[in-house]
Amino acid sequence: xxxxxxxxxxxxxxxxxxxxxxxxxxxxxxxxxxxxxxxxxxxxxxxxxxxxxxxxxxxxxxxxxxxxxxxxxxxxxxxxxxxxxxxxxxxxxxxxxxxxxxxxxxxxxxxxxxxxxxxxxxxxxxxxxxxxxxxxxxxxxxxxxxxxxxxxxxxxxxxxxxxxxxxxxxxxxxxxxxxxxxxxxxxxxxxxxxxxxxxxxxxxxxxxxxxxxxxxxxxxxxxxxxxxxxxxxxxxxxxxxxxxxxxxxxxxxxxxxxxxxxxxxxxxxxxxxxxxxxxxxxxxxxxxxxxxxxxxxxxxxxxxxxxxxxxxxxxxxxxxxxxxxxxxxxxxxxxxxxxxxxxxxxxxxxxxxxxxxxxxxxxxxxxxxxxxxxxxxxxxxxxxxxxxxxxxxxxxxxxxxxxxxxxxxxxxxxxxxxxxxxxxxxxxxxxxxxxxxxxxxxxxxxxxxxxxxxxxxxxxxxxxxxxxxxxxxxxxxxxxx
Amino acid sequence: xxxxxxxxxxxxxxxxxxxxxxxxxxxxxxxxxxxxxxxxxxxxxxxxxxxxxxxxxxxxxxxxxxxxxxxxxxxxxxxxxxxxxxxxxxxxxxxxxxxxxxxxxxxxxxxxxxxxxxxxxxxxxxxxxxxxxxxxxxxxxxxxxxxxxxxxxxxxxxxxxxxxxxxxxxxxxxxxxxxxxxxxxxxxxxxxxxxxxxxxxxxxxxxxxxxxxxxxxxxxxxxxxxx
Numbered sequence: 001x002x003x004x005x006x007x008x009x010x011x012x013x014x015x016x017x018x019x020x021x022x023x024x025x026x027x028x029x030x031x032x033x034x035x036x037x038x039x040x041x042x043x044x045x046x047x048x049x050x051x052x053x054x055x056x057x058x059x060x061x062x063x064x065x066x067x068x069x070x071x072x073x074x075x076x077x078x079x080x081x082x083x084x085x086x087x088x089x090x091x092x093x094x095x096x097x098x099x100x101x102x103x104x105x106x107x108x109x110x111x112x113x114x115x116x117x118x119x120x121x122x123x124x125x126x127x128x129x130x131x132x133x134x135x136x137x138x139x140x141x142x143x144x145x146x147x148x149x150x151x152x153x154x155x156x157x158x159x160x161x162x163x164x165x166x167x168x169x170x171x172x173x174x175x176x177x178x179x180x181x182x183x184x185x186x187x188x189x190x191x192x193x194x195x196x197x198x199x200x201x202x203x204x205x206x207x208x209x210x211x212x213x214x215x216x217x218x219x220x221x222x223x224x225x226x227x228x229x230x231x232x233x234x235x236x237x238x239x240x241x242x243x244x245x246x247x248x249x250x251x252x253x254x255x256x257x258x259x260x261x262x263x264x265x266x267x268x269x270x271x272x273x274x275x276x277x278x279x280x281x282x283x284x285x286x287x288x289x290x291x292x293x294x295x296x297x298x299x300x301x302x303x304x305x306x307x308x309x310x311x312x313x314x315x316x317x318x319x320x321x322x323x324x325x326x327x328x329x330x331x332x333x334x335x336x337x338x339x340x341x342x343x344x345x346x347x348x349x350x351x352x353x354x355x356x357x358x359x360x361x362x363x364x365x366x367x368x369x370x371x372x373x374x375x376x377x378x379x380x381x382x383x384x385x386x387x388x389x390x391x392x393x394x395x396x397x398x399x400x401x402x403x404x405x406x407x408x409x410x411x412x413x414x415x416x417x418x419x420x421x422x423x424x425x426x427x428x429x430x431x432x433x434x435x436x437x438x439x440x441x442x443x444x445x446x447x448x449x450x451x452x453x454x455x456x457x458x459x460x461x462x463x464x465x466x467x468x469x470x471x472x473x474x475x476x477x478x479x480x481x
Numbered sequence: 482x483x484x485x486x487x488x489x490x491x492x493x494x495x496x497x498x499x500x501x502x503x504x505x506x507x508x509x510x511x512x513x514x515x516x517x518x519x520x521x522x523x524x525x526x527x528x529x530x531x532x533x534x535x536x537x538x539x540x541x542x543x544x545x546x547x548x549x550x551x552x553x554x555x556x557x558x559x560x561x562x563x564x565x566x567x568x569x570x571x572x573x574x575x576x577x578x579x580x581x582x583x584x585x586x587x588x589x590x591x592x593x594x595x596x597x598x599x600x601x602x603x604x605x606x607x608x609x610x611x612x613x614x615x616x617x618x619x620x621x622x623x624x625x626x627x628x629x630x631x632x633x634x635x636x637x638x639x640x641x642x643x644x645x646x647x648x649x650x651x652x653x654x655x656x657x658x659x660x661x662x663x664x665x666x667x668x669x670x671x672x673x674x675x676x677x678x679x680x681x682x683x684x685x686x687x688x689x690x691x692x693x694x695x696x697x698x699x700x701x702x703x704x705x706x707x708x
Contacts, residue, residue, distance in 0.1 A: 115686060200609040
């Protein structure tokens, strides 16, 4: 039952956000809805960690370990972003433009709805529609600030991902064709895995290539990534946290779901497809990280890097590789949302997106400086934060599997990316302040969001709670055959 | 779906004719010089898509495909152009030549190459399974998909790019009705609805770009790039 409520609540919150009732009503409703969704998701996590698969409507709405993990991430980032939005919108939108704020929350809730429903729905053809909806419902959030740059970013976003969606649609239709030939009954993830050995390999391979190109656009795999740094840097910071932290992940989840389906066929070298496309992304992103001038683009390129790392880990295969992949999904989402909240706080303080105009943050605003430093260190993969552990587990899995070349390249790229990220973050946090801040301090809601976001980033570096650990194990096992 | 016979009947010939015209209208999206012409080609293409769905519904005696044809007929040639007109406004009907990266004759040549390529892509699939209907619809659908993607890269204006995306979706569906006719009905319905939202969102965005930047030649927007 939890799953149905998780789908209903954001839609209700979206509709209520449009009610013209006071200045803080829309944000209050959104936060309340996000809290409710988060609590329901925790219930789902405990149920799945207890070894039970959640089914609301058979063959349509159900979720297993991997699905619930993604659900948890979307619910968590959806909550912290809702809180951060309250502070951010209060500063960005001029007082009195209440209609604009209401529309923002309406779209925000619908966008969160589309992402929550992807891991919940098990009907593959509907998953395609929802992936397309995540784009369509977030485009107008990307163009929210209505500047020429924001509109350009939104246009590139919808054109490239719309093109990808059409490719993925044909891929999914071919997949259905294959399942039909194989005599499968239900076009669900589980049904596909069951029918996979009988699907003709030619169909499976063509379908996979179309889906990889199509959804690869959305995930931001190089060379299909060109829209990503634009959209992820021009959107308002709380939306960036959602786009970078969880939207890419939910689409990556769809591609990862195909892994056990493809491995049924011996003629397709699935692992290599994943490793090669992943390594290209990590490598290109590592070098592009060096030249950025805009600190939000910095974190956007880091997202491309992390998507690549997850693809490589999934391609390495074996239970250890799959566990590394789902672990990296978890740590990336929570850390990236913190990084974008920190970036958004810097923007609220200084009103500039340039790295060169930000100096000595730790003196002008200790909270923002500390958040940016922790976010930067954590996302770059420094110990003792969570990303370090997950990257380490991937490297370990690769070496144990004897993939020395892949791991060698991956290590080099991660080190380059680490140095590039730290170089930029270091310049922004330390040194002598270059300018007086526009605003004296951060809005209280933004501080609450930063604190909430930083807790798991630090905690998961030391300790993984029992149910979460179980969830990761279940998620990893659903990637294998 | 298993084909009942491999011999060409009147119905399969009609479907092949529809397929040929569908491909021709896709070439038309590349060949016309004006925005309104692009939209007209899309309307013709969508009508042909519904016609093919109708023939296939009769051929397979499938009520399901009949519904698909009806939805496609209602949404694509009528509702989408209407909504685009409502959201985009006069920019849609302005008589102005579309600026593009390559000229039209080169573009047509490349489109012909893409069509040949899509037969290569479809060949291994057709050798596994598929009868006389799939052999027409699948490669033509794939070539419409590729040609739509090509339109997106060479046409530098917003409305033709929107038509490019809608053409790609039409292509995927043209192939889809022959290979995945048993797809859950709700999936077909939501997918058609989805095409509608694409048109509305892109229309709103085009209007915003026009208000803010003063032109819809999106190819000229180059503020965001790497150093």
